[in-house]
Amino acid sequence: MKRVKEWFLTFPSFGWLFFFFFIPACIVYAFAFKRADVTGTTLPGWSLDSIKTLFEKQSLILAWRTIWLCGITTLVSVCIAIPMSLHMALSPPSRQQKLLLAIMIPLWSSFIVRIFAWKIVLHPEGFIKGILLYFGLIEKSTPLLYNDLAILIVMVYSYFPFAILPLYSAASKFDFHLFEAAMDLGATWRRTFFTVYLPVMFPAILTASLMVLIPAAGAYVIPEVVGGSGSEMLGNTIARRVLLDRNLPEASALSLLLSLLIFIPAILISRCRSSQIEGYR
């Protein structure tokens, strides 16, 4: 009877996700072991040809581009989010909720609209360009849009609020008397920050990095909208293989690569976090 009840509660979501998530993922990964002819038509039988294309120079460059773009995005986002979350945690409790809400509102608003807004901000006739020109920081011909820097700015913009949430929840539990203790013992602000605060925040920093890394690795819209012709990331190439080339095996092989790029750090970080937590006990 208990088992029947358990199945009754489990089956709806389990069945739905099994059919609409697990099976499709298996289909995609299975296609990576198929082969396509020159026109992109999938041929019957199994083959490692599509997997082999992952080791060609073109794919390796693409993977490397994706990795360094996400790496820098993650690094910058976490560096912004650590002081921001610290400021929030140091504010009076009634203010903390308001600050959190202020960070959350743009996060809830339409992603596509915010990306679009950046196109206006970085517009060649826009005011940012005007300001930079006025101070003589750039030439008139320097493009702000359609390059890697634009991708990085917009990726950091889109994903750094995700890093604030775990960091803030850890910072708000931090005992700030430790700061006073360290300062009383003669430590400078800098030393207190690096040797007292950061080590305690380390697990939260790992989670925050993951929160940025995952969406950044799968970025598709941002490089498509503000990136140039040479700034494709893995997501864009996968989409092009599916939508334009209709080469499903190659798209699947690249999807497999993208999944590995995400799941490996995700598993490593969650392992590292759980061993850390056990270490504290």
Next chain:
Amino acid sequence: MRLFSRWVFYAGFIFLYLPVVVLIVSSFNASRFGGAWEGFSFSWYQRLFQEPTIWHALVNSFVVAIYSSLLATLLGLTAALALHKYSSRLQKLHLGLLITPLIMPDILMGICLLFLFISIALKLSLFTVFLAHTTFCISYVTMIIKTRLETIEPTVLEAARDLGASSFTLFWKIVLPILSPAILAGWLLAFTLSFDDFVITFFVVGPGATTLPVYIYSMMKFGAPPMINALSSLILLFTAIITLIYYHITEGERAS
């Protein structure tokens, strides 16, 4: 350090709101091409209301968001109850199946679903969008409801049982009322996630079934008509209102 973190906070804050402000300001710009300011004008808002395709896309988005968020909330509720109540090996698998979509990038989710719909020869339409949105919303709703379930004191349930409540009454009279703010919050989150989704929709949407984000995307890919500024500003206003409602729900929950 306090001073430094405050400065970074306000700099980050300006960074976060800069594009939003620029967008709203330029929606009132009379200039056709964006960029330079050419005077204040409401004309883009007027033009917006004369464009039937936008309203068609808006209705599509609403229909999909309502149906998929309702179904996802129902599935998320049963999932959270199952995860909370039982701790068998089946639930471990169940939890894994619920967590993985959260770390799956949108683009892979979209492609997986596209492959599925192709293999079962299901024609792409608004219905496939509904199936896709339900799929990715379930996990979020489950996590919200599950967190709330964990805060229920087991003693409350024991007391009710001692006083002779059946498990049916227990669920309807105690568990459900305690969960209701979380259910509402989960539903709202699912609604906005669905309403806002572009990437997954882009892959599984059929011809003639454009949703609002897909419409905006295609408009901005081919030039950037200032009408989109006006539309985007209205969407921002709408989501800001939803966020405030969400905040009040969760705030009330925290206070109780």
